[in-house]
Structure formats: structure tokens, C-alpha cells
Amino acid sequence: MQLLRRGDSGPAVEEIRTTLRQLGLLSDVPPGSPQVFDDQTDHAVRVFQQGRGLITDGIVGPDTARALREAGWALGDRMLSFTLSTPTTGDDVSTLQERLLELGYNPGRPSGLFDQQTEQALIRFQRDYGMVPDGVCGPETLRALRQLGRKVTGGRPHLLREQELLRRAGPRMRGKRIVIDPGHGGPDRGVEVAGVTEADLMWDLGRRLVGRMSATGMEALLSRPENGNPPEAERAEFANRVGADLVVSLHTDASFSPHAQGMATFFFGNGSGTTSNVGAEFADLVQRELLTRTSMLDCRSQPVTWELVRRTRMPAVRIETGYLTHLGDRRKLLDPGFRDVVAEGILVAVKRLYLLGQDDQPTGTFTFNDVLAREYGRDEIPAV
Structure with missing residues (x-):
């Protein structure tokens, strides 16, 4: 993809600015304003990059563009399921994984990537709560996830699991x-x-x-x-x-x-x-x-x-x-x-x-x- 940085203009820049506004990182601009990657956009991109664990250079390359796309999704915005060829990614997937972990199901680390482990955790949740175990996070599954309370307490579940695995591994190499x-x-x-x-x-x-x-x-x-x-x-x-x-x-x-x-x-x-x-x-x-x-x-x-x-x-x-x-x-x-x-x-x-x-x-x-x-x-x- 084309790298976008301060001074660039065009539809791709406006798409980035729109996402940054939706995330509350960039203020609204009057209709018809130039689609320019200006100083305010550069600052907003850097703030976003810093918060997402990306290189803070103000340049929108492949990693930053991916993260911006993923940040635009909230749980419930779309159906979520596993696809082998092009796995679904986004903040909504991270939220789903966090929720499954809180309920005692293990989708792995909340990475924002809907993989097979996430699908299997979702299927187990659906089966346990009397839903069709199809591995798809649709309206019925979403309602159940929101209604149920946490089962795992005492810390973030994925952190507890990772630390417990390390403890059980023992000191021998x-x-x-x-x-x-x-x-x-x-x-x-x-x-x-x-x-x-x-x-x-x-x-x-x-x-x-x-x-x-x-x-x-x-x-x-x-x-x-x-x-x-x-x-x-x-x-x-x-x-x-x-x-x-x-x-x-x-x-x-x-x-x-x-x-x-x-x-x-x-x-x-x-x-x-x-x-x-x-x-x-x-x-x-x-x-x-x-x-x-x-x-x-x-x-x-x-x-x-x-x-x-x-x-x-x-x-x-x-x-x-x-x-x-x-x-x-x-x-x-x-x-x-x-x-x-x-x-x-x-x-x-x-x-x-x-x-x-x-x-x-x-x-x-x-x-x-x-x-x-x-x-x-x-x-x-x-x-x-």
C-alpha cells in the first residue's frame, strides 16, 4: 500500500481522518475542507500509534492502516465467525475474546484475530448455554454474552492462564x-x-x-x-x-x-x-x-x-x-x-x-x- 504522511492529500487521507474522528482523536472539520494530512492529523496518528503499540512515526503504513481498520469495529457491529482464507480481525473480536475468557472459556490471548481457538471456545459457550453451536457470534449469542456475569475473578483471565502455564512448566529446560x-x-x-x-x-x-x-x-x-x-x-x-x-x-x-x-x-x-x-x-x-x-x-x-x-x-x-x-x-x-x-x-x-x-x-x-x-x-x- 501507499505510505501516507504529513502533506499528502486525497480520498485515502480523508478515510484516515474519518476513522480518527470516530475514535475521538481528531476534531470535526467544516464540510468541504481540504482532504489534507495536516499537523493535526499527524498528531492524531501518533497518539493512535502510541496507544496501539506501533512505531510512533506519524506515517500510515500497513500496520497502522490495519490497526485503524480494526479500531473501527465494536462488538455487535457485524457477525463474527472463523474463515480460514481471510481471518476476521478487529476490536470487536478482542472484546469477544475477553468476554469468553471472563466466562471461563479459552480463546487464547485476546489478539483481535478470530482463529480456530476462538471458534472452538465460542462453540463450547454456545453448547453449554443451549444455543446452536455454530461458532458464529450473531444476535442470540451476543445477547447471552452480555447477560451473563463473570466466572473468572482475581485478575484478567488470559494473564492468569499464561502465568499458571509458566509455573506448571517447571524450572528444567x-x-x-x-x-x-x-x-x-x-x-x-x-x-x-x-x-x-x-x-x-x-x-x-x-x-x-x-x-x-x-x-x-x-x-x-x-x-x-x-x-x-x-x-x-x-x-x-x-x-x-x-x-x-x-x-x-x-x-x-x-x-x-x-x-x-x-x-x-x-x-x-x-x-x-x-x-x-x-x-x-x-x-x-x-x-x-x-x-x-x-x-x-x-x-x-x-x-x-x-x-x-x-x-x-x-x-x-x-x-x-x-x-x-x-x-x-x-x-x-x-x-x-x-x-x-x-x-x-x-x-x-x-x-x-x-x-x-x-x-x-x-x-x-x-x-x-x-x-x-x-x-x-x-x-x-x-x-x-
């Missing part, structure tokens, strides 16, 4: 399934500077991470082949299909400014209370481990609604390992020893996540051999 997602690939090389490409560096980092995780007894799977570049939705579907416990997506960043530098981590959070708490905790652990081990600049952990972290049913974290456009960061990323340090830091963050704060060590002091020793015992550490 053996048997846990992790999807490693090296960014880009195939003809899409990602960020490219001076012959160095994001796709190549992250593939190498991904392989190093897979090797270390496999040595601990974990099942580490790559989301793509070396020369492949599946869309983010397919990468998320792969993680869902194999039943992963965690997803780690690896990227580098870029900026027009040569001074931009540092590491950042991202987890699912939509700005309206739906957040992956385990994802946020994991992102924070990764961020702190990597900063301590590498002395990179801290660009913080942040909630986002990007497709990969949104569509995965398990906690997913995207790691921006540095700016290829920054000379210092690029020198570090080109060093195999640095990539080994990053791989070890991510592995230790996974271990610390499952330890739940029990028998842990200070940030940056846990090593790969320490992890192996806890899994096998000092005398049983396998050769790596």
Missing part, C-alpha cells in the same frame, strides 16, 4: 520447545550496510542459539530455512502448530541517523490492557542480560502489536540486537564472539524465566556451563 525466528531471509535481506545484511547475521545468531538450546535438552526449531522468508503470519502459525513454549525473533535495526544505536526488546501489548505478562517478563530478562554482557545502549523493552508477537499463542519476544547503521554496533555484530555472548545471554534469560526467581543468580553472572550443570549435574555435562 529439557523438553521445552522454543522457536527461533531469524528475521528476513531469501530475497529480503533486511537492513544492509556496507555488504553486511541483517538476514545473514541473524541466521548465524539463530544457529548459535539453536546449538546452545539443544545442548540443554530443549527442542529448538528455526522458523524459516536459510534461503526462505515466510511472512510473519506464517512464522507465527508455525510456532502455534508445533506447540512452542516460547518464540524468540532476532533482528537488527536501522536509522537515518548514524548516531542511533543500542538494543531493544519487544513483546505483545495493545495499549488497552491486553498484554502478555510472561512476554513482558521474558523481554525484560533478555534486555537486562544482554545489556550487562555487552554494554550496549539501553533502548528498553516495549509493548507492540506486530504480527508475530500478536498472532502467537505463546509468549513471543522480538530482539533488536543493535543498529547496523551505527558503526560501533555494526563492528560488534560482525564479531562472532559478540554473537556468542548474545546467544548465551538469551539462553540464560530463558532459564531465568523458568526459575521464577528461585535459586537464581545476579544478572550477567549465569553462564552456559552453569545452565548445563543445572540440567545434567556437574559430572554429566554433555560435550558441545
Whole structure:
């Protein structure tokens, strides 16, 4: 799609302005006013982006355009059902998922995507309350959802469920399934500077991470082949299909400014209370481990609604390992020893996540051999 930004005009801009007015982010304008992406529109877009976990740049690209479309739907505006080819998305779907969770049915994380898990939760609700179990949220189902009180109390249900799954998983790494997602690939090389490409560096980092995780007894799977570049939705579907416990997506960043530098981590959070708490905790652990081990600049952990972290049913974290456009960061990323340090830091963050704060060590002091020793015992550490 065409990127829309300050100074643009036309019907597409007016459509964006109409949506922003409906959301209360832009004031009404007199009829016949120019259809211009002006300063007020730019500000409204930035406020919307910030509230939705999007990059706050004032530019309406594919992610912002999608989020604007979805924000225009309220529960009851339309019939909701599962379609395999083009799944229904929108704020009305998020509301439906939240309501099902409150009533004790599990559609997964309230992502705003009407998937098969949402359909099955809706069918169970309909069957239990004497309706035709067709998986369609129509007028009768909607009335029942609005009339019934909450069954789950003590916190947001999806957060309670995610935290309980983490607790039940136990501290051992053996048997846990992790999807490693090296960014880009195939003809899409990602960020490219001076012959160095994001796709190549992250593939190498991904392989190093897979090797270390496999040595601990974990099942580490790559989301793509070396020369492949599946869309983010397919990468998320792969993680869902194999039943992963965690997803780690690896990227580098870029900026027009040569001074931009540092590491950042991202987890699912939509700005309206739906957040992956385990994802946020994991992102924070990764961020702190990597900063301590590498002395990179801290660009913080942040909630986002990007497709990969949104569509995965398990906690997913995207790691921006540095700016290829920054000379210092690029020198570090080109060093195999640095990539080994990053791989070890991510592995230790996974271990610390499952330890739940029990028998842990200070940030940056846990090593790969320490992890192996806890899994096998000092005398049983396998050769790596």
C-alpha cells in the first residue's frame, strides 16, 4: 500500500481522518475542507500509534492502516465467525475474546484475530448455554454474552492462564520447545550496510542459539530455512502448530541517523490492557542480560502489536540486537564472539524465566556451563 504522511492529500487521507474522528482523536472539520494530512492529523496518528503499540512515526503504513481498520469495529457491529482464507480481525473480536475468557472459556490471548481457538471456545459457550453451536457470534449469542456475569475473578483471565502455564512448566529446560525466528531471509535481506545484511547475521545468531538450546535438552526449531522468508503470519502459525513454549525473533535495526544505536526488546501489548505478562517478563530478562554482557545502549523493552508477537499463542519476544547503521554496533555484530555472548545471554534469560526467581543468580553472572550443570549435574555435562 501507499505510505501516507504529513502533506499528502486525497480520498485515502480523508478515510484516515474519518476513522480518527470516530475514535475521538481528531476534531470535526467544516464540510468541504481540504482532504489534507495536516499537523493535526499527524498528531492524531501518533497518539493512535502510541496507544496501539506501533512505531510512533506519524506515517500510515500497513500496520497502522490495519490497526485503524480494526479500531473501527465494536462488538455487535457485524457477525463474527472463523474463515480460514481471510481471518476476521478487529476490536470487536478482542472484546469477544475477553468476554469468553471472563466466562471461563479459552480463546487464547485476546489478539483481535478470530482463529480456530476462538471458534472452538465460542462453540463450547454456545453448547453449554443451549444455543446452536455454530461458532458464529450473531444476535442470540451476543445477547447471552452480555447477560451473563463473570466466572473468572482475581485478575484478567488470559494473564492468569499464561502465568499458571509458566509455573506448571517447571524450572528444567529439557523438553521445552522454543522457536527461533531469524528475521528476513531469501530475497529480503533486511537492513544492509556496507555488504553486511541483517538476514545473514541473524541466521548465524539463530544457529548459535539453536546449538546452545539443544545442548540443554530443549527442542529448538528455526522458523524459516536459510534461503526462505515466510511472512510473519506464517512464522507465527508455525510456532502455534508445533506447540512452542516460547518464540524468540532476532533482528537488527536501522536509522537515518548514524548516531542511533543500542538494543531493544519487544513483546505483545495493545495499549488497552491486553498484554502478555510472561512476554513482558521474558523481554525484560533478555534486555537486562544482554545489556550487562555487552554494554550496549539501553533502548528498553516495549509493548507492540506486530504480527508475530500478536498472532502467537505463546509468549513471543522480538530482539533488536543493535543498529547496523551505527558503526560501533555494526563492528560488534560482525564479531562472532559478540554473537556468542548474545546467544548465551538469551539462553540464560530463558532459564531465568523458568526459575521464577528461585535459586537464581545476579544478572550477567549465569553462564552456559552453569545452565548445563543445572540440567545434567556437574559430572554429566554433555560435550558441545
